[in-house]
Every structure is written in structure tokens, then in C-alpha cells.
Amino acid sequence: MPAAARELGGSAQVRCVDAGSCNACEIEIGMAFNPVYDAERYGARLVASPRHADVLLVTGPVTRNMAAPLKATVAAAAEPRLVVAVGDCALGCGEFTGGYGLISETGAVEDLVRVDVRIPGCPPEPAAIVAGLRQVTGR
Numbered sequence: 001m002p003a004a005a006r007e008l009g010g011s012a013q014v015r016c017v018d019a020g021s022c023n024a025c026e027i028e029i030g031m032a033f034n035p036v037y038d039a040e041r042y043g044a045r046l047v048a049s050p051r052h053a054d055v056l057l058v059t060g061p062v063t064r065n066m067a068a069p070l071k072a073t074v075a076a077a078a079e080p081r082l083v084v085a086v087g088d089c090a091l092g093c094g095e096f097t098g099g100y101g102l103i104s105e106t107g108a109v110e111d112l113v114r115v116d117v118r119i120p121g122c123p124p125e126p127a128a129i130v131a132g133l134r135q136v137t138g139r
Helices: 003-008 024-032 064-076 088-092 126-137
Strands: 012-018 044-046 055-059 082-086 117-119
Touching: 003 126, 012 024, 012 064, 012 126, 024 055, 024 126, 044 126, 055 064, 055 088, 055 126, 082 088, 082 126, 117 126
Parallel strands: 012 044, 012 055, 055 082, 082 117
Antiparallel strands: none
16 A cells, blocks of 8 residues: 555545556456446545546556646645556556657656556556556545
8 A cells, every 4th residue: 555545534435537548447446446347445536636546546548749748737736646557558558559649669657656556557547547546546
């Protein structure tokens, strides 16, 4: 469990940020919050604004056009905030390796912002996303 997660008291308000993905991870995140996987029972709740969020789920390789908005979104979230990189693309570019629109060779989220939890997969299964969120909530 990341140190900042202890301050959240077992619940986390979660905002999803697409930094340039193919949307497969977003579909799996949606599945993680459906009645079958039910991430909310572990204290994770989706919110509509980064200003209400404790946790940012970031998907996709960071494109040149999303670098500044991603930094602004992370800055808008209150401390203590946690960043969760979801999927192989967020962790190291995945299928988009070598793409001209990326911020660097890798396009990884942690090239731009601090990442607290990493969830690998292309796309990660809903159970893996719930497991990553449980690291954040401690439940």
C-alpha cells in the first residue's frame, strides 16, 4: 500500500484520465465498477471531477497533446493524491511504441508524473483493476 493511501481511511474517490488510449482499458475500468466486480464495495467510487478525486486512473501512452492536460489534472487533485497507471500502454507505451505523437520514446505516464500503483495488462482484466484499487483503499 502506498504511504499516501493510509491517509484515505479506506475509501477513495476515483477519476479516470485517458492520456491517449485505444479505450480498451476504459471498457475494463467500467467493468470493474459493474455489479459483478463491484469496486465500490472496496471503497473506490468514481467521481466526475479531478477536484473531487483522491486517485487518478490514467490509461494510454501520454500523447504530445495530452501531456499538459495530464499535468493540469494531476495538479487539480487534492493532496494526498495517488496516480494509478492502468494498462501496458500507460506503463511503457505497449502497442503504440515508436508512435510519432508520444511525449518520449516510451510514452509512459511516469515519464511525466509520479505513479504510485501499476496495473499491467493489455487491457488488464477487471479483477486486476479492482486488486489495484484495493491497494489504494487497503480493503
